[in-house]
Amino acid sequence: MKKILVLFLAIPFISKAQHQDSIFIKQMSDDILLNGKAYDWLHHLTKNIGNRLTGSLAFYKAIDWGKKTLQEAGASNVILQECVVPHWIRGHNDAVSISSINSKKQDIQLQAIALGNSLAGKANAAVISLKSFDELEKRKDEVKGKIVFFNYAFNQTYVETFNAYGDAGKYRYIGASKAAQYGAIGCLVRSLSGSTDNFPHTGAMKYNDSFPKIPAVALGLQDANKLWKMCNDSKVAVSMCTHGKFLKDTIAYNVIGELKGSEHANEFITIGGHLDSWDVGEGAHDDGAGVVQTMEVLRVLTAMHYQPKHTIRFVLFANEENGLKGGVKYAEEAIAKKEKHLFALETDGGGFSPRGFSFKMNNDEQLKKVQSWLSLLQPYGTYKLEAGGGGADIGPLAGDQLKTPIAELSPDSQRYFDIHHTNNDVFETVNKREVLLGAVNMAALIYLIDKYGL
């Protein structure tokens, strides 16, 4: 494209009452796009600290860095909120290889990674390859002593990839125990992804205590396809070996920075992402991007000398990936202290170009109020302000006791599950402007909710 374009700038209708808001939001946007620090912070978090599974040394480094950086970004005070967390370790590298039964060919190593929370185990057995749990039920008598391979593919016809993730997720989360129920001695699952590459994707699984805790491993998609084809062509044996174990529960911290409210200091707005990551890659999109976007909102409100009416809390949650103990603790303490929580916003969908927000409100009026601000957010990429969202870490705030309205940023989802929970979730896959634009939209929403309430 060589043409020099000056695109028509759609100027949506805004009332006079919204004019001041649009000016302030534009000032925040300009400041973030010109002076934002999110990208530099993310570089430090990913390259100097790296991946940071709950309980790991890097995770504690991230807590120290998070505290220091929230102060640098302008928090009037930063506290560490203690919580007890699980401490799972992968142990050595996981290994999976296949060989045709009765063949003397060399073993074929597969791109494989043990699922998070899975335990050490070895299995060397024939594979039964299945498309679904339904097929498992039909063929349950064939499973005993074998390795079950669930090859349930991402449904590529979903335009929003989170729907494909939701659809396929149960095979990762409970597939191993489903298989163990019928006597399987190992479980392989197709990675939760629609990517074109072969990176295997880890992520949380959970054993059912009623059945043997068999090793559970995800395969890269190319190798999943290869194994599937080999299983269709002939009998196949797989050798698998994992080393996961839980150490003793340990202490971790949510890192909480505050901007004190000038009118309602005891009413809270929460904005946050999670500081932990899986033990692969650099946790750049998941959820380094959310962490630095949270800090960026704090930075820009401070730079604008904005005095919030309500106290805004910027929270780096602990242990989202394999326990959610940080999010649970945050809500428990809020309940114990009888805090009033006006709203909570989470950013944990990747640092991609923002497209809007997804809300879990208490009634239609709250959603309609937010939707009335659409024209203020549209210039920055937001066009969806819809029901259906939430967020794992802030989910407990929305429970029966606090009933806090919650929401999450909705970035473009096309690339997210290519890199999610893999060694490829690295800084280089994050685009500076995309992560900053997410922060622009978050800052605008937080500002409007602080100013107008819900």
Added chain:
Amino acid sequence: MKKILVLFLAIPFISKAQHQDSIFIKQMSDDILLNGKAYDWLHHLTKNIGNRLTGSLAFYKAIDWGKKTLQEAGASNVILQECVVPHWIRGHNDAVSISSINSKKQDIQLQAIALGNSLAGKANAAVISLKSFDELEKRKDEVKGKIVFFNYAFNQTYVETFNAYGDAGKYRYIGASKAAQYGAIGCLVRSLSGSTDNFPHTGAMKYNDSFPKIPAVALGLQDANKLWKMCNDSKVAVSMCTHGKFLKDTIAYNVIGELKGSEHANEFITIGGHLDSWDVGEGAHDDGAGVVQTMEVLRVLTAMHYQPKHTIRFVLFANEENGLKGGVKYAEEAIAKKEKHLFALETDGGGFSPRGFSFKMNNDEQLKKVQSWLSLLQPYGTYKLEAGGGGADIGPLAGDQLKTPIAELSPDSQRYFDIHHTNNDVFETVNKREVLLGAVNMAALIYLIDKYGL
């Protein structure tokens, strides 16, 4: 993010009359997302043919491949439309280095690339660094015998990066002659980009025949910043050397595949991208993505056994980057043959996640008609159906004689100018689902216009 989400699917209101359309569009979407060939075609075009500047051997290979692939995609006939095109070559590699005057330090090589259409030249002189044409006017008496360096930065506060491109573009396009007007012997421009890396960006420039044709080169952004700082600190000399020249004009071809209209075979809808690229990288986003999206629309309409009312032409335009001779020829022939053109759609904004279309219509009614289809397109990512667009290659169709309504696909623009016209515009920067989703939206729009007219 570990949570397994089933997001609320927003179901916009659609009339009964649109129900059949929504079903057909969903079928096309499913087929493209499951069976689309655009990504594989792009792999071939980028990896087996590579970059393909007009007149180059690779460009002719691309024409052969384009003809064959349009046939494979289902065109009832494919024609080559001859046009005369310029044949510019870069010659050897361009080189720019800086050294402090009177210093014996080693020269510093800069990441630099000659601008397209610029001519061979050597210059070794002091640098005058300028922010803008305004500053050039003020300091015109200082320019003689020097190398002018225009360091006009992308305005990062524009949310749509095409606006920053439009704003800064004149420094690349006419900067050299502006400088030569006052006696400069060489011109350096800051690359048209807001990226964080140091790739230099080429692209078309044009000499004013009234002034000497001095060498014109773009610098990578990091090196532009470095040179700017050095110029501020002390006097700096630069040595630059370019080798560009024009060979004799040559013959090229637009490649045109058709689906014959069943009711109005002599009324045409055009959809296209450009087959040529700059002589760097692989022309993956610019405009390989547009080429394969065009073919994908043809493929899916064929797979659906869709019989268009109007004849739909799928056009791979020649010579968009440095002459526009293909687009001009296409319109000239349409005028000469008194063809009736109902609509034309271009895709040349990168293969990123689609966000809508931008139109140049003849009246408000046409725009409103298209906007009435918004709910049919929204499920696939389109939310903007706005005025202001067009497209370089189809622009001549919209001229006074044919007055064809035209439009272009609007993909997310955040990453485009990071890679545009650089060695980094390669296949690996394209996401399969993003390029396919663009084709989904294009197929839907073309279907609706064919069915309902404008």
